[in-house]
Structure formats: structure tokens, C-alpha cells
Amino acid sequence: MRIDLLSIFPDFFTTPLNEGIVRRAILAGILDIGIHNIREHATGPHRTTDDRPYGGGEGMVMKAEPLAACLAAVPRVGERRRVILMSPRGLPFSQGRAQDYATNCDQLILLCGRYEGVDERFTARFVDEACSIGDYVLSGGELAALVVVDAVCRLLPGALGCADSAEKDSFSRSLLKHHQYTRPPLFAGMTVPGVLLSGDHAAVERHRFLESVRLTLERRPDLLAGLSLSQAERKLLHR
Numbered sequence: 001m002r003i004d005l006l007s008i009f010p011d012f013f014t015t016p017l018n019e020g021i022v023r024r025a026i027l028a029g030i031l032d033i034g035i036h037n038i039r040e041h042a043t044g045p046h047r048t049t050d051d052r053p054y055g056g057g058e059g060m061v062m063k064a065e066p067l068a069a070c071l072a073a074v075p076r077v078g079e080r081r082r083v084i085l086m087s088p089r090g091l092p093f094s095q096g097r098a099q100d101y102a103t104n105c106d107q108l109i110l111l112c113g114r115y116e117g118v119d120e121r122f123t124a125r126f127v128d129e130a131c132s133i134g135d136y137v138l139s140g141g142e143l144a145a146l147v148v149v150d151a152v153c154r155l156l157p158g159a160l161g162c163a164d165s166a167e168k169d170s171f172s173r174s175l176l177k178h179h180q181y182t183r184p185p186l187f188a189g190m191t192v193p194g195v196l197l198s199g200d201h202a203a204v205e206r207h208r209f210l211e212s213v214r215l216t217l218e219r220r221p222d223l224l225a226g227l228s229l230s231q232a233e234r235k236l237l238h239r
């Protein structure tokens with residue numbers, strides 16, 4: 001998959017994309033990233049990328065022409081390309097949406113909005129969807145775009161060391177992940193649940209599943225509406 005990031009602050013991306021799983025995926029050729037400075041596509045002596053809003057009001061609006069020129073300069077990769085505007089006005093990002101992007105797209109183009117917004121005529125013509133990472137306002141879409149890159153990257157085949165660890169992530173099936181423990185067996189006077197040391201894999205699986213359900217009930221009961229259980233899991237719950 002290729003992900004292109006369009007921003008007036010391209011330096012935002014250098015360190016985060018050069019660490020951990022994303023870096024590994026890039027080096028392994030699983031993920032290709034393009035970073036594009038919108039300002040380089042602006043014209044005029046000051047290469048202005050924003051202007052005052054028609055109708056008056058606070059702040060500045062990102063101009064349509066530099067955005068359109070920047071987008072036109074992005075190389076096309078594959079057939080299945082989506083242009084996504086990062087914006088607090090977008091549809092909520094979720095594990096399901098990350099899975100959709102990872103499965104159904106060859107290329108994602110993430111446009112990082114700034115200021116009070118983007119000229120709607122650009123959005124209407126070129127943007128397929130808007131995406132929000134939560135109900136809060138960031139100074140711009142750069143951090144939000146990094147969230148999308150990270151969440152999508154871990155779902156690309158081969159990106160994670162252990163083949164099934166994405167499957168066991170929180171949200172992968174509307175359940176939060178169970179608690180985790182590692183050595184030492186005693187820390188700050190606290191032990192590890194005995195079943196995890198028992199070597200009984202079926203018992204460990206049962207314990208973890210029940211803990212996931214309990215945690216989800218306690219912290220995110222809203223998620224349970226989307227949960228479908230196998231017959232075996234239903235039996236476990238009713239034991």
C-alpha cells in the first residue's frame with residue numbers, strides 16, 4: 001500500500017514514520033509513504049496557502065489552488081485510491097475504518113487541513129471522504145493522519161512480527177483486549193493470575209475472553225452492541 005501525506009508542515013512526519021512498526025513496514029516494502037509540501041505548489045511571491053474567509057469571520061481558510069496542484073503531483077498507485085481530508089468534521093475513525101482502508105485501498109491520500117478549514121470547492125471536487133480521529137479539535141490534521149497511518153499499517157499483511165497479534169488487538173471484534181503480565185512473577189506485592197502460569201492453553205484463552213468481556217462491560221459498554229459471539233463463547237458466558 002502507498003500512503004501520501006499532504007501538509008504545509010511536512011517535517012511533522014519525519015520522526016514518527018521513522019520508528020517502530022511503520023519504519024519496519026517501509027523498509028520491508030509493505031508500505032510506501034509520500035510526503036508532499038503543499039506550499040511548494042502555491043504560486044505568488046509568498047507562496048500563500050491560506051486566505052481570509054469570504055463572508056468574514058475568524059481565522060484563515062486553506063486555498064483550493066495549491067491543494068489541487070499538490071494533489072495533481074501525487075503519483076497514482078493502483079486502481080483503488082482514496083482521497084481523505086483529516087478534519088474534526090469527518091466521519092469517526094475506527095478499527096473498522098482502518099480495516100476497510102487496509103483491505104480495499106492501494107493508495108490513501110491524507111490531506112492535513114489547518115486553520116479554520118479548506119475551501120469547500122476543493123473538497124467537493126477532489127475529496128472522497130473526511131475523517132476525524134475524535135471529538136476534539138487539533139491544530140491541524142497532521143497528528144490525525146499519523147494515527148491513521150499507524151492503525152492501517154499494523155493491519156497490512158506482514159507488518160506485524162506475530163501473524164495473529166492484530167487479530168487480538170482491542171476493537172478487532174468489539175472487545176477490549178484483556179490485561180497483560182510479564183516477568184517478574186511478583187511486583188509491588190502483586191502476583192500474576194494463577195491461570196496464566198498454569199500452562200493450560202484452553203484455560204488461558206477462557207480467562208482472557210472473560211476478562212475482555214468484563215473490561216468492555218465496565219469501560220466501553222457501547223461496544224458490546226456490535227459483538228457477535230460464537231456458540232462456545234456464549235456457553236462460557238453463561239457458565
Ligand code: ADE
Pocket residue numbers: 086087088113131132133134135136137138139140141144
Ligand atoms: N484536525 C483537527 N482536529 C482533527 C480531528 N479531531 N480529527 C482529524 N483531523 C483533525
